[in-house]
Amino acid sequence: MPTVHSPYNPSLYKTAYSLSSFRPVCQVFSYSYALAVPENSAINSLKDFIAKAKGRTFNYAFGGVGTAPQFAALQLSEAAGIKLLGVPYRGDPPAALGLESGDVDSAVLTAQIARQQNFKILAVFADKRLPVLPNVPTAREQGFDVIANTTAGLLAPVKISEDAATKLDAACDKAVKNSKFVAGMKQLEQQIAYLPGDKFGAALAADTDVKRRLIQTSGIKQQK
Secondary structure (H helix, E strand, O other): OOEEOOOOOOHHHHOOOOOEEEEEEEEEEEEEEEEEOOOOOOOOOHHHHHHHHHHOOOOOOOOOOOOOOHHHHHHHHHHOOOOOOEEEEEHHHHHHHHHHOOOOOOEEEEEHHHHHOOOOEEOOOOOOEEOOOOOOOEEEOOOOOOEEEEEEEEEOOOOOOOOHHHHHHHHHHHHHHOOHHHHHHHHHHEEEEEEHHHHHHHHHHHHHHHHHHHHHHHOOOOOO
């Protein structure tokens, strides 16, 4: 049976498997993250944020150790040459509450949650502007090449037959084009991002390499 797998888990947790234990079948969708500050903040852009962060250490809320928001902040810190102090919460809603209450300076949240709050959104960590936040520029547009997505797809045991893998990929391709699926994803404000097995595998490998390096350089401790 296909399963779900976080490719960098073996770098962060003690696992009995690695990415090579699976065969990527297809990627189905992805969602991106945004950097937000309080609505009354004097900071109006990512460049403002970085300029001010160079004079002090900003803290940011994020939804748990080893999650995509933390990696987004680590990538931004690296790209901009700043120090950001992460404050982990148990998921995005509590992280948003931390920002709303003034406990933290900023937060990295899913674009959907950031949009639903009265926050000032400085940037989205995506390769292009998001339909749910069409007026918010990407970090890349503002001079910082930071992309942070969470992707979801199917993985099968590495020994799956070519015939079975091909059939699963075809079924996946068909499913993402189904009108009910498309409507459901739109309602959830999620972006369909289909990739066939080979391209999904390449994307997972690249993402794993980035996150493995960030885990090592940032000193994130292996989780139990």
